[in-house]
Amino acid sequence: MIRFLVPRETDEKIVIDDAVRGRVEFDPSQMPDPVIMRGDETPLYNFACVIDDAEMQISHVIRAEEHLSNTPIQAMLYDAFGYDRPVFAHIPYVAAPGTKEKLSKRKLEKYRKSPQFKKLFEAADFIFPLLGLENKGGLDPVMVEYYEKIGYLPEAVLNALSRLGWSLDDQTENMSLDTIVENFSLKRVVKSPAGFDPDKLLSFQAHWMGEVPLEQKRKTCLAYLEQAGLSDSKIENEQLDLIINAIGDRLVLFSDILKFQEFFVEDDKLEYEQKAFKKRILKPENAVELLGKLAEYLQNSSAQTPEGFDLVVHDFVEKQEIQIGQIIHALRVAVTGKAAGVGMFDAMAILGKESCIARIHRAIQQSKQTGTVN
RNA sequence: GGCCCGUUCGUCUAACGGUCAGGAUAUGAGAAUUUCAACCUCAUGAUACGGGUUCGAUUCCCGUACGGGUCACCA
Numbered sequence: 405m406i407r408f409l410v411p412r413e414t415d416e417k418i419v420i421d422d423a424v425r426g427r428v429e430f431d432p433s434q435m436p437d438p439v440i441m442r443g444d445e446t447p448l449y450n451f452a453c454v455i456d457d458a459e460m461q462i463s464h465v466i467r468a469e470e471h472l473s474n475t476p477i478q479a480m481l482y483d484a485f486g487y488d489r490p491v492f493a494h495i496p497y498v499a500a501p502g503t504k505e506k507l508s509k510r511k512l513e514k515y516r517k518s519p520q521f522k523k524l525f526e527a528a529d530f531i532f533p534l535l536g537l538e539n540k541g542g543l544d545p546v547m548v549e550y551y552e553k554i555g556y557l558p559e560a561v562l563n564a565l566s567r568l569g570w571s572l573d574d575q576t577e578n579m580s581l582d583t584i585v586e587n588f589s590l591k592r593v594v595k596s597p598a599g600f601d602p603d604k605l606l607s608f609q610a611h612w613m614g615e616v617p618l619e620q621k622r623k624t625c626l627a628y629l630e631q632a633g634l635s636d637s638k639i640e641n642e643q644l645d646l647i648i649n650a651i652g653d654r655l656v657l658f659s660d661i662l663k664f665q666e667f668f669v670e671d672d673k674l675e676y677e678q679k680a681f682k683k684r685i686l687k688p689e690n691a692v693e694l695l696g697k698l699a700e701y702l703q704n705s706s707a708q709t710p711e712g713f714d715l716v717v718h719d720f721v722e723k724q725e726i727q728i729g730q731i732i733h734a735l736r737v738a739v740t741g742k743a744a745g746v747g748m749f750d751a752m753a754i755l756g757k758e759s760c761i762a763r764i765h766r767a768i769q770q771s772k773q774t775g776t777v778n
Numbered sequence: 779g780g781c782c783c784g785u786u787c788g789u790c791u792a793a794c795g796g797u798c799a800g801g802a803u804a805u806g807a808g809a810a811u812u813u814c815a816a817c818c819u820c821a822u823g824a825u826a827c828g829g830g831u832u833c834g835a836u837u838c839c840c841g842u843a844c845g846g847g848u849c850a851c852c853a
Contacts, residue, residue, distance in 0.1 A: 405851055425783075434781060442851040449853050473782060473848045494783090497847085502789065504846050520789085567790060567802085574792035577802050594791075596784045597846070604790065604803050610816080653816040717812090732812040744814035 406441040408451075408481065418476040423464075423493035423590045430476040438477050450477045458487040465490045466590070468497040469597070470506070493590050496569045496597040504597050509546050521545060524602050527554060531659045534632045545602070555628065555658030557616070560609035568598040578611050610656050621648050625661040634668040643754070650750035666740040667754055671762040676770065680743035684733040685771055691734040692771050694724065698731060699764040702757055710749040717749070738767035 410432050417429040440451035447455070457465060472494045482489045500507045501520030515521045524545040531554055537543060543550050551561050563579055571594075572579060572587050579587075613621075622644050629635040647667050648655065655661060666674060685691050698720055705716045717735070721728050736748055739760050745751065752760050 407851095428782070430782075436849095439851050444851085446851090448851065453853085468847095469783075470847055471853095474853095476782095496784090499846085504784080506847075564790095569790090571791055571801095573801095575801055577790095598790060601789050601803070607803060614816095654814075656815090728812055736813065742813090746814090748812055 405439055405443045407437040408440045408477070408484070410435050410437050410480065418479055420475050420479060420492055422472075422475075423466075423491050424593045425472075425494055425595055428472070428475075432476075432480075435476065440481070450474055451481065454478050454481040454485070454487070457490060458482065458485065462490050464493060466493040466495060469494045470497060493593070495590075495593050496595065498565070498568055499597040499599045501599050501602060503599055506597070507546060507600060509544075512544055512546060515546070520599075520602055524550075527657075527659075531555075531662065534662055535628070535659075536631065551605075555624070555660070556605070556609055557612045559612040559615075560605060563608040563612065564601075564605040567604075568600060569594045569596075578608065606656065610653070613656055614653070618645055618648065621655065621658075624658045625655070628659055628661050629668060632662055634662070634665065639668070646750075646754050650746040650754060652746070654746070664745070666742065666745070666751070671759050672766065674741045674763060674766070676737065676741045676767070677743065680737045680741075681767075681770070684737045684743065685767060688730075688734065691731075692768055694726070694731050695734055695738055695764050695768055697724065698735065699761045699768075702761055702764075705757070707757060708753065710747065710753040713749040713752040735764070738764045 412432050415433075417431055420428045420430070422428055438450060439448055441447050456462075475492055475494070479489055479492075498507045499505055500511065500515060501518060505511075516525055528543065528545070528550065532538060532543060535553075537553065543553060545551075548561065552558075559580065562581060562584070566579060566584050566588075567577065570588070570592055572583070572592070576583075622641060625648060626635065626639070626644060629639070647664070648661075651661070651664060669675075685695070698717070701720045701723075702716060705712075707713045707716045717732070718728065721731060724731075732748055733743070736745065736751075737743060739748075739755065740751055755763070
C-alpha cells in the first residue's frame with residue numbers, strides 16, 4: 405500500500421481556482437495522507453484519474469459538486485508529478501424535486517410520497533401495465549429510461565436538464581441541443597443544487613412535441629399501440645394521421661395515445677366512464693330519446709367528414725328546436741365513452757357513420773339496463 | 779462531528795453597487811369554445827436573519843440560522 409505524503413511543512417493552503425465556484429481553499433494540515441495504491445499495486449481513483457487526465461492532456465475537469473472534496477488531493481498530485489493542473493469546474497448536482505438533496509435511487513420510496521413526484525408515479529402506474537411493463541422496481545422516475553419508455557422526447561429531457569443550474573440569459577427557456585452547445589458557458593452555471601421539476605419538464609415536452617412532424621408522431625404512437633395490443637386490426641396510416649391530428653396538442657407524451665382507446669376498440673368493447681354516463685345520458689330527461697332520434701337522422705345522412713357531421717348534427721338540432729348543448733354531451737359520451745376528448749365532429753368522422761350509430765344504440769341499451777339515476 | 783459549499787417568487791432562474799427585483803413554470807381569475815386541453819389576457823407571489831462598508835446594497839465583508847456535499851486499500 406502506498407500513501408501520498410501531504411506536504412504540511414508550510415502553512416500554505418491548497419487553493420483551487422474553480423471555474424464555477426471561484427477560489428476554494430483547503431488546509432493540508434487537516435488532511436490525512438491519502439492511499440493512492442493498494443497492497444496489490446493497483447491504483448486508486450484519485451491517483452489513476454490524475455495520471456489518466458494528465459497523460460490525455462485533459463484541459464477541463466467538469467464534474468458534480470460531490471467531487472469537490474477530492475479536488476485538493478488531485479491538485480496536490482498534479483503538482484507533485486509536475487503536471488499542469490486542468491481547469492476544475494464543480495457544477496451542482498440534480499436534486500430531488502423541491503429539495504436540495506441529491507437525487508438518489510435509494511430514496512425511491514420517499515419520492516413516491518412526494519407531491520411533486522406523484523404525477524410521474526401515477527403515470528407509470530397507468531401506462532406501464534398497458535404496455536406489459538409492470539413496474540418491478542426496474543423502471544422509475546429516477547432513471548432516464550423511465551422518460552423514454554413513457555414517451556418523453558430526448559429534446560424535452562435535455563432542455564429540462566440544461567436549465568437546471570444554468571441559463572442562457574434572462575429570457576430563453578426553449579433550447580435545442582445546437583443552441584445549448586453554441587451558448588453553454590461555465591460562467592453562467594449556478595452554484596447551488598437545483599431541484600428537478602417534473603412540471604417544467606412536461607411543459608418543455610409540450611413545446612418540443614409541437615415540433616415533431618406528423619410522420620414521426622404516427623410511427624411512435626403506432627409502436628405504443630402495438631405494444632398495448634390495440635392495433636390488431638392494422639390501422640391505416642391515413643386513419644392514424646387523422647386521429648393524431650384530431651388529438652392535436654392533447655398528445656403531450658407519446659403514450660398519451662393510449663388514453664384515446666375509443667378510436668382503437670370495437671364498437672361493442674367501448675367502455676363508458678360511469679360518472680359521465682350518468683351525468684350526460686341517464687340524468688337528462690330526454691337524452692336517450694334525443695340520441696335515438698339522432699341515430700335515425702344520421703342513418704339517413706351521408707356524412708363522412710367533420711364538416712359533414714357538423715352540418716348534420718346542427719341540422720338535427722334545428723329541426724328538434726333544441727340547443728346544441730342539449731345533445732352534444734350525450735352524443736360524446738355515447739360515441740367515445742368520455743366527457744372530454746377531441747372535437748366531436750372530428751371524432752365522428754374518424755369513427756364513421758356506422759360506428760357512431762352502433763355506439764349510440766349500444767349506449768341506449770346500456771341506459772335501459774342500468775336503470776334509474778341515483 | 780471535522781472539512782467544504784450554498785441560500786432571490788411554491789419551483790427553475792435573471793439582474794457592471796443605482797431596475798417599479800425581469801422571465802419561465804406552477805397556482806388563481808378571465809376571454810374563447812360542443813367538452814377537455816392548447817392559445818390569449820390579467821392577477822397572486824421572492825432578495826433567510828442581524829450587523830457592517832457605501833450617498834446607495836439582491837450584489838462587497840463579518841456573524842447567525844437553515845439547507846446540502848464529503849469524510850474507503852469505491853469511483
